[in-house]
Amino acid sequence: MTERRHLISIDDLPDDQLRWIVQRGAEYSRGTAGADQPLSGAVVGVLSRKTSTRTRTAFSAGALRLGASLISYGPNDLQLATGESVEDTGAVLSGMLDVLVARTVGPESELRAYAAQKRMSVINAMSAVEHPTQALADLTTILRHFGRVEGVRVLYVGEGNNTASALTLALSRYPGAELHLRTPAGYGVEQRYLDQAAVSARRSGARVEQRHDVSDLPPVDVVYTTRWQTTGSTKPTPDWRTEFAPFQVNEALMAACPDAIFMHDLPAHRGEEVTAGVLDGPDSIAFAQAENKYHSARAVLEWCAADRPSGGAGL
Structure with a gap:
């Protein structure tokens, strides 16, 4: 068999x-x-x-x-x-x-x-x-848009959730790729995924880093976020929205990444993790990403x- x-x-x-x-x-x-x-x-x-x-x-x-x-x-x-x-x-x-x-x-x-x-x-x-099949769809979307995954630079902003964990494992396999994780303190990608990605990155020449601020953003090709709260879930800190607020993907953040497209795994909550102007704007490929x-x-x-x-x- x-x-x-x-x-x-x-x-x-x-x-x-x-x-x-x-x-x-x-x-x-x-x-x-x-x-x-x-x-x-x-x-x-x-x-x-x-x-x-x-x-x-x-x-x-x-x-x-x-x-x-x-x-x-x-x-x-x-x-x-x-x-x-x-x-x-x-x-x-x-x-x-x-x-x-x-x-x-x-x-x-x-x-x-x-x-x-x-x-x-x-x-x-x-x-x-x-969420491994989400990461595979994300890489498919990147390949379709740029014609390559190698060397693509991604800025992930928001909670280090299951989507972020899978993306960390997947993108670290590609030579020259960069993944910059900017997550609220206490809400980052788990260390075990970062450690696994580090092994792959050493082999491939990729780069993965996590910080807990949105200052000094690097030049990137993709800005990516996910919704802040999954339906039915709760956060361990009652004032979590205050902690997450600086990590909203808005027009100012996109202006700091002038050459970047925008991706979102959907569903989106306009006005929370992303503004309507970004999600529905000309640089967004979120709905093509969904089709992929x-x-x-x-x-x-x-x-x-x-x-x-x-x-x-x-x-």
């Missing part, structure tokens, strides 16, 4: 396979990937235990476009809601699905538990700590499942 491929973390991908997914996503985005349906006959399950617009739609539409059949599960549709273990759920689903795309409410270990079987690929559609989630999702699905054994997971 062919070994299953899982995408739980960016660190699961060797450099050449990360580049293949990004390049393939760009080919889908350009319309040059061909009209084959490499997932014909496959069954893909999409489990959303948290709200999702872009990621759920991207993988659902992507699976259908690649020829797969689709089963969608909401947060209370599986017996997980009544206490069945993740391991048992994964064992059962692996006899019926070729791929499980899962957005979880817990840590990465929950997804590793789904992947503790040998018949079904598992894709992390966002966990509490990392669909193109990138097709590349991820193809990478995971196109080489599956004939007859599907259950045979």
Whole structure:
């Protein structure tokens, strides 16, 4: 039986396979990937235990476009809601699905538990700590816009959340790339991700740094932010909005980066992490970035499942 491929973390991908997914996503985005349906006959399950617009739609539409059949599960549709273990759920689903795309409410270990079987690929559609498919869509967007990822300089402003963690791991793989993280004190990218990125950066010649201010901004090609508060989450400090206020991406910040485009993983809260003038302005490619989630999702699905054994997971 062919070994299953899982995408739980960016660190699961060797450099050449990360580049293949990004390049393939760009080919889908350009319309040059061909009209084959490499997932014909496959069954893909999409489990959303948290709200999702872009990621759920991207993988659902992507699976259908690649020829797969689709089963969608909401947060209370599986017996997980009544206490069945993740391991048992994964064992059962692996006899019926070729791929499980899962957005979880817990840590990465929950997804590793789904992947503790040998018949079904598992894709992390966002966990509490990392959002790897977002980073792949971001790199696809950068490749489409600039024609390269190597040497691209990115300024990330705002909370060091799961999107920032994945971007840190991914961009550090590219020679000459720079990622300047400017995050509020106490809300930065976790040190373990910075340490992992430092290993990659030493190998590739990339640069990753984190500071907790927005002064002395370097020259960059991309300014990137995400919303400050995920729906249903809370911050540990009651006056967190005061701490975050200097990190808003507004016209003044963009003027300090005159050659930069603007990216946002969406959804956006205009007037909080970004002003309407920036998000809806001429330098914003946020909605093209959102569309690239669909193109990138097709590349991820193809990478995971196109080489599956004939007859599907259950045979």
